Amino acid sequence: MFTVMIVDDEPKLRLGLQTLIPWQGLGYEIMGTAASGKEALRIVEEQVPDVMLVDIRMPGMDGLQLLQEIRRRDLDTHAIVLSGYADFEYARQALQYGVEGYLLKPVNKEELSALLQKLHGKISAQRLEKAVQQEANSREWTVYSLLSGSHDLESVSLDELAESLGMDWPQYQVVLIAFPGLHPEEDERIRSFRDRLVAAYAADGQGVVLYFAPYTVLLLGKTLAGDFRRADLYRELQMLSGEIRTQMDVAAGETVQELQKIPDSFRTARSLLDRSFFFDKGKLLTPETPESYRQAVSVSTDISLLDGEKVSFRLYYLVDVGHAEAIHSLLDETAAQMVIQGKGETEIRDRFFYLANETLRKTSPRLWSESIYPGEPTQFLAGIYNQRSIRDLVGYVAAVMERLARCADYTSRDNEMKRMLDFIDRHHYENLRLEMLAELFNYSSSYLGQLFKSHTGEYFNAYLDKVRIDKAKELLTQGMKVYEVAEKVGYSNVNYFHNKFKKIEGQSPSSYQKKQ
Template identity: 85%
Template sequence: MYTVMIVDDEPKLRLGLQTLIPWQELGYEIMGTAANGNEALRVDEEQIPDVILVDIRMPGMDGLQLLQEIRRRGWDTHAIVLSGYADFEYARQALQYGVEGYLLKPVNKEELSALLQKLHQQISADRLEKQVHQDAKSPEWAVYSLLSGSHDLANVSIDNLAKSLGMDWPKYQIVLISFPGLHPEEDERIRSFRERLVTAYAADGQSLVLYFAPYTVLLLANTLVGDFGRADLYRELQMLSGEIRTHMDVAAGETVLALDQITNSFRTARSLLERSFFYDKGRVLTLETPESYRQAPSSSKDTSLLDGEEVSFRLYYLVDVGHAEGIHSLLDEVAAQMAIIGKGETEIRERFFYLANETLRKVSPRLWSESIYPGEPAQFLAGIYSQRFIRDLVGYVTAVMERLARCADYTSRDNEMRRLLDFIERHYYENLRLEMLAGLFNYSSSYLGQLFKSHTGEYFNAYLDRVRIDKAKELLTQGLKVYEVAEKVGYSNVNYFHNKFKKLEGQSPSSYQKKS
C-alpha cells in the first residue's frame, strides 16, 4: 500500500475524501490529515507520504508554499492539487513544483480515482526502476533491461555479457506467471512465492526469477519439452504458490538461442496470457496449446447461431419446455461459432449476458424461486463477467438455465406430445414453426410432423390455426377491433387472418363479433 496525506483547511472535505474514495481498492492507505502546510511538515522524516492531496488556499502556509518546501527538502512525494478556484495562474505555479494533477472542488470521485490509479502504476514503475539500478550489472538487471528496452547495450557484446553474468546458455525460454486480481508489487504472498521460486529453480544458475510488472518472470535454460514437461511445471508452480488461493495464469514463449532474443519469447508468452480466456484453465499455455473452441462441433453448421435474437428465442423455449438436455449443446455451439469467426472476449461475454438476461426476463418468476439459486438474478448476471475462461462462461450460464428448465411445470416428462401441445397453448401468438419445435424436442421435422398428425389427427399448421382462431373468438367477444385481435393471436396480416377465420368458422370475424 502507498501512503496518502490530505491537507485542507476544511474539516468536512478532509473527512469526505477519506470516505469518498475506495483507497484500499486503489492500493492506498491514509496515513494522516492536516489543516495547513505547517501541520503537514511536522510528519516524521521516516513517514513521508507517497502521495499528498493539497488545497491551494489555506491559512498559514498555503498549498504552493508547502509544495515549494517539500521540493526544497527533497521529499519523494507525489502531489495532487485541489482548488475551489478555476485559476490558471495557480495551476501554472503548482505545475512548476511537479504536481501530478490539478482538480477543482467539489472533487469528482471518478476523476480522482482514475488519477490515483494512474499514479499508483507510475510509483510502482519508478520504484522498480530504482531497484533495478541498485542491482545493476546483475543477471536480473540484464534481463529486465532487455525486456523493458531500457538497456544501453549498443556497444556491448551480448555473448560477452552473457558469459560475464553466467548466462551463456545454449537455449532460453521465458515463462510468465500472473495471479489475476492481486497486486503483485504489494502482496506479501506473491513475494514469498517468488522467493520459493528462486530456491526451486534459480539456485543452480540455470534459471532466473524476476518481477516485470505485472508478471513474475521465470527464464529457463532447461526449456520445456512436450505436454508432460509443461504439466510438471504447472504442478510445481501450483505447489510453490502455497497460500495463494486465487487462480494462476502461466504461459511460455518460444525457445530462442541467444540472450538478446528473449524479448521474442516474452512477447509470445504475454500475447498468450492476454488470450487466456480462449484456453482451458490449469495449464501452461504455449503456441502449441489448442484453444477451447479451435474447431466447431460437428453439428455447429447453423449460421443462425450468430443471430442474438434467434438464439435468445431458442434458449428461452428450451427453458420453457423443460428441455434441459438441449441447453448446453446450444450454448456450446454459440461459443464455438463466435470464437471461430474471431469474436473477442468482451463481445462473447456481452452475448451470453444478453441471452441469459432475455431468458430471465421472459420466464415465470416462479421458476427462479424454485431453482433455489443462491442469490438474486442480478447476482447471477453479474457473475457472467467474472468467468475468466470461455468454457467456464458456457458452463456457468448453462448450469443456471438447466436449473430453470428442470423446474418447468411438467409432471410427466416422458409425454413429449403433451409438453408440445401445452407449449403451443401458451405460445400460439408467436412465430411458431414445426422446424423450430423439432429442434427443441430433438426430432427431425418430418418425424415430428407424423407424430403430431398421429396424436392430434391434424397437421401442425392446421392445429395451430385452430388454436389461434379459438383464442381470436374469445377476444372478439371482448369488443377488440379485428386488426387488434389478428395481431394478438399471431397473424401479422389482417387479410390472412380474415380468410383463416372465415374458412374455419364459416363467417367473417366482424360477423361473428356482431352475433356475439
Template identity: 65%
Template sequence: MFSVIIVDDEPKLRLGLQTLIPWRELGFEVIGTAAGGNEALRIFEETIPDVLLVDIRMPGMDGLELLQKIRHRGWLSHVIILSGYADFEYARQALQFGVDAYLLKPVNKEELSASLQKIHGQLSKTQEKSMLQKTKTPEWILYSLLSGRYASEDSFLIEWSDSFEASWKTYQILLIGFSGSHQEESEQIHKFKDVLSRTYASERQGIVLYFAPYIVLLLGDSPVGELGWNELHKNLQLLSGELRFEMDVALGEPVRSLDEIIHSFRTARCLLERSFFYDKGRLLTEETPETYQKENVQTSVLSLPNKEEEAFRLHYLVDVGHASAISSFLNEIALQQVSEQADEKEIRDRFFYLANETVRKIHSRLWSLSGYPGEPAQFLAEVYHSRYIRDLVDRISVVMERLARCADYNSKDNEMKRLLDYIDRHYGDNLRLEMLAVLFNYSSSYLGQLFKSYTGEYFNAYLDRIRIQKAKELLAQDMKVYEVAERVGYSNVNYFYTKFKKLEGESPSFYQKKE
C-alpha cells in the first residue's frame, strides 16, 4: 500500500475524501489528515507520504506555501491539488512545484480515482526499479517469483537454486496475515518480520519476506507431521508476542521446484482470505475444518426463509426470556448461511441486522440491566468487526442471552403465566400457536392442550378475546375503526367486524357511538 495524507481546512471535506474514495482498492492507505499547512509539516517530519492531497487555499499556511517548504526540504511526494477556484495563476504556480494533478472542488470521485491510478503506476515502477537495483538476494528472488517478475528458466534463478538451498527437497509457503492497517501497526509488522528473519533466515531454515500485506516465510524441508507444524505455529506466536493485534497463519501446499512456489503461495493466500470461517488461533491448512461445515447442515424446524423472519424470532426469544434457545438458534443461522455459500460480508451484514433489530426493539431498561459495559452502538460495532464467524455468533449470543435473562422476570413462575404475559404485550403481532410452541420448546399440539387446560379456552379464542378488549379501549379514544383493527392485529377490517360482533353482540361502529 502507498501512503496518503489529506490536508484541508474543512473537516467535512477531509472526512468525505476518506470515505468517498476506495483507497485500499486503488492501492493506497490514508495515514493522516491535517487542517492546515503547519500541521501537515509536522506529519512530514515523522513520515513522508507517497501522496499529498492538499487544498490550495487555507488560512495560515496555504497549499502553495506548504508545497514550497516540502520541495525545499527535498521531500518528493506526489501531489494532487484541490481548489474551489478555477484560477489559472494558482494552477501555474502549483505546476512549478511538480504537481501531478490540479482538481476543482467539489471533488469528482472518478477524476480523483483516475489521478490516483496514474500515480500508483508511477510509484510501482519506481518501487520495482529500486528492487531491481538491489543485489539478487534470496529475498529479492522470492519477491520476483511471487510478483511474476521472473520465470524459472532465468539463469540467476538456476544459480540461486544451486546455492545453499540446494539440499531442499521441497518448498512450502507459510503466510502470515494481519487485521490492522494503521501506520503504527505497519511498523510493528516490519519489526516482527525482522525477528523472523533473524530466527529463520540467519540459520538458513527459511527465507522471510514482507510481500504486502503479508509476511512470507518460504520453508525448505518443512516440519514433519501435525506435531511439527503445531510446534512451528507455537513458535511464531511466541515471536509475535509484542504485536498488539491479531495475526492469522496459513500454510500452502508443498511443491518440488522453485517455479511452483506461486502455487503454494496462492493456496495459503486463499486460506487467509477465508480466515473468517475458521476458529481463531488455528494454523490454516487445506485439511483444517471450517467452524461451520456444510456437511453438518440439516433441515430443522427453525430454518427460516429470510432475515426478517429470523430477526422476528430472535427478538421473541429475548422478549420471552428463552435464553437457553438463543445460542442454538444463532448457530443454526450460521450453518445455514455457510451451506448457502454466503460470503464474509453477507454473513456480517446478516448478523448485524439481527442484532440491530433486536436491540432496537427491546426496552432501554433491559439494556441497562444486562450489564454490558457500553452503549448499544459499541456492541453493534464490535459485532460487525468480529474477525471470525465463531466470535461473531458468540458475541451476539452472550449479549442476547443476558437480555433474555433480564426479560425473564417471572422465571420462577410457571411458563403459562409467562406465555399469557407475552400475549398480553404482543397481541398486535402476528401470533401463532406454532411459533410460540417453538419459542417455549413444546410441540404445538401439546402447547394447545396445556393452554386449554390452564385458561379454559383454545389459543385462538383467547387471543381474539384479548384483542377485542384492547380494541374497545382504543375505540373509546375515538380512533378510526380500521386503525383499531390494524393496531390490535387484524389486517382485514371485515374480519375484525365479524370477530367484534361475535364477541360483543354489536359492531365496533355502534359500540363507539354508544361510548
C-alpha cells in the first residue's frame, strides 16, 4: 500500500476525502491529515508520504509554499493540488513543483480515483526501476530498459550484450500476464506465481521473467508456434497461478528476430489485453485470435439493436410473456451489432445495465422473489460491471432474464390465446401491434390474425379498441378529464379517441361521464 496525507484547512473536506475515495481498493492508505502547511511539514519530518493531497488556499503557509519547501528539501513524495478557484496562475505555479494533477473543488470522485490509479502505476514503476538499476547488466534489467525506453541503444551493442547474457536467441516473443482486479505489487499470490514462473521458464536460460507494471512479463526464446504449443503454455500458466487462475488474462505478442525489437512484441500483447473484454476467456490471446461476436452472429434487421429503448422494450415483453428461449438470441444480437459498430467496453456494459434495469423496473416484484436469485436486484445489476468478457456479460444478463421469464410463463394453467388476451389487457395503453405479438408468441402475422378472429370474433385492432374503451369508461367514471383518459389508455390524439368512443358506445366520452 502507498501512503497518503491530506492537507486542507477545512475539517469537512479532510473527513470527506477520507470516506469518499475507496483508498484500499486503489492501493492506498491514509497515514495522516494536516490543517496547514506547517503542520504537514512537522509530520513529514517523521514519515514522508508517497502522495500528498494539498489545498492551494490555506492560512499561514499555503499549498504552493508547502510544495516549494518539499521540493527544497528534496522529499520523495508526489503531490495532487486541490483548489476552489479556477485560477490558471495557481495551476501554472503548482506545475513548476512537479505536481501530478490539479483538481477543482468540489472534488469529483471518479476524476480523483482515475488520477490515483494512474499515479499508483507510476510510483510502482519508479520503485521497480530503482530496484533493478542495482543489477544494471542483468537479463531482467536489459528487458525492462528496452520495454521502458530507457536503454541507450547507441552506447552499447545489443548483440554483444545479448551474447554476454546468454540471450542471443534466434527469435523473441513477449507473453504478458495480467490479473485484473488484483494489485500485482501487493498480492503475495502474484509474487509467488512469479517465483514459480522463474523456476519453470527462466532457470534454464531460455526465458526471462520480470514485473513491468501492471503485467508479469515472460520473454520466450522459444516462440509459440502452433495452437498446441499455445494451449500447452496456457495450461501451464494456469497450473502455476493456482487459486488466482480464474482472474488471469494472457496474451502473446508478435514474434521478432532481434532483441531490440521486443517492444514491438510487447505492444502487440498489450493491445490484446486492453481489448480482452472482447475475447472469450480460457485461452491465450494472439494476433490471430478472433474476437467474440465479430462474425459469429447474424444480426436481426427488423429493429435497430443500437436503439437501447427499442431493445429494452423487446426484452421486457419477452420476459413478460415468458418467452425465455428468445432472450439469449436478442442479447447475442445486441452484443454483435454493438461490436460490429465499434462500440467500446464501457458503452456495452452501460447498455446492458440499462436493458436489465429497465426490465426489472417494469417487472412485477413477484417474479424476482419467485426466481430465487441469490441476492437483491441491485447486487445483480452491480455484477454487470464485474463480468470479464462480453460473452460472460451476455450470459450473465440472459440467465437472470430467463429466470424471470420462466416464472412469468403460465401456459401450464392457461392456453396460449388466453395468455395473449391477458397480455393485451395489461399492456393496452402501449403501442401494441399484431406483428409484435406474432413475434413474441412465435406466429406469422397472417396466421395470428386468423387465429385471433376465430377465437374472439373480432380482428386484432377492433379488439384492442374495445379493451381501451372499456378501460376509458372506468377512468371517466372516476372523474378524470377526457384528454387525460385518452392518453392513459393509449390514444395520443384526443379527437381520434372521441370518435372511437362514440363509435363503440354510441355517445361521446363527456356525455358518458355526465350520465355516470
